Structures are given as C-alpha cells and as structure tokens.
Amino acid sequence: LIRRKMVESAKEGIKLKASNSEIYGKMQEVFIQMDSNPE
Structure with a gap:
C-alpha cells in the first residue's frame, strides 16, 4: 500500500514534468502523512 502511494x-510528478x-x-x-496517520 505504501509503495503504491x-x-x-x-x-503524478512525472506527468506534471516536475523536477526531481x-x-x-x-x-x-506522503511520508509525513503516513507518520501522522499510520493506518
């Protein structure tokens, strides 16, 4: 699940041609969100 996120x-970033x-x-x-919401 984490990897999929x-x-x-x-x-999404690649689609928007975002820089690395x-x-x-x-x-x-995403990591911060996962830390604050373990589920």
Missing part, C-alpha cells in the same frame, strides 16, 4: 505520487526535487518533496509529504 509513492508510485502514484511519483507518476519537487517529486522528492511530494514523497516527503
């Missing part, structure tokens, strides 16, 4: 956010740093920031956001 990361892949989805990465695909932006994709990394998005992934960090």
Whole structure:
C-alpha cells in the first residue's frame, strides 16, 4: 500500500514534468502523512 502511494505520487510528478526535487518533496509529504496517520 505504501509503495503504491509513492508510485502514484511519483507518476503524478512525472506527468506534471516536475523536477526531481519537487517529486522528492511530494514523497516527503506522503511520508509525513503516513507518520501522522499510520493506518
């Protein structure tokens, strides 16, 4: 489930032609969300 979320956010970033740093920031956001909401 976690991996799928990361892949989805990465695909979104690629779709938007985001830079690697932006994709990394998005992934960090996902990690923070998972930390605050373990379920």
